[in-house]
Amino acid sequence: MKTTSEAVETTRDKGTGEFEPRLLAFVCNWCTYAAADLAGTSRIQYPPNIKLVRLMCSGAVDPVYVLRALMGGFDGVLIGGCRPGDCHYQSGNYKARRRITVLQEILKNMGFDEDRVWLRWISASEGSQFASTVSEMVEHLRSKGPSVLTRNWDK
């Protein structure tokens, strides 16, 4: 059975051989997931480099999930939630903002690239905003190249 890192490496070696960033998104069920759905039903194009993990609220994103994703082979992580004041659980998105800010600071202080973790507010009616955010982040990661955190630490 392949590890996540091996699976990612295999994916990178296919096709043109050029670096294609892999992006994992933790999205709130009520807003950003609905926006992704809207983008799909509206046939708005965006890069296929993204995998979505649907959570009930951005406040449910544990920073450990983000670290595991980065160390497991993803080049960037997007957290998408409801706009401030719109969280269905009152303050989940504010908690997410605090946690992700602290995580970015920790990554920066450890010498890693904190700019691989994005937090964005995308509401259910913003399918085009979702698509443009994904496109922008994929382009951003493509220009940065592979993450050092994707290295196989067992070697």
Ligand code: FES
């Ligand atoms: S319910 Fe969407 S961020 Fe909390």
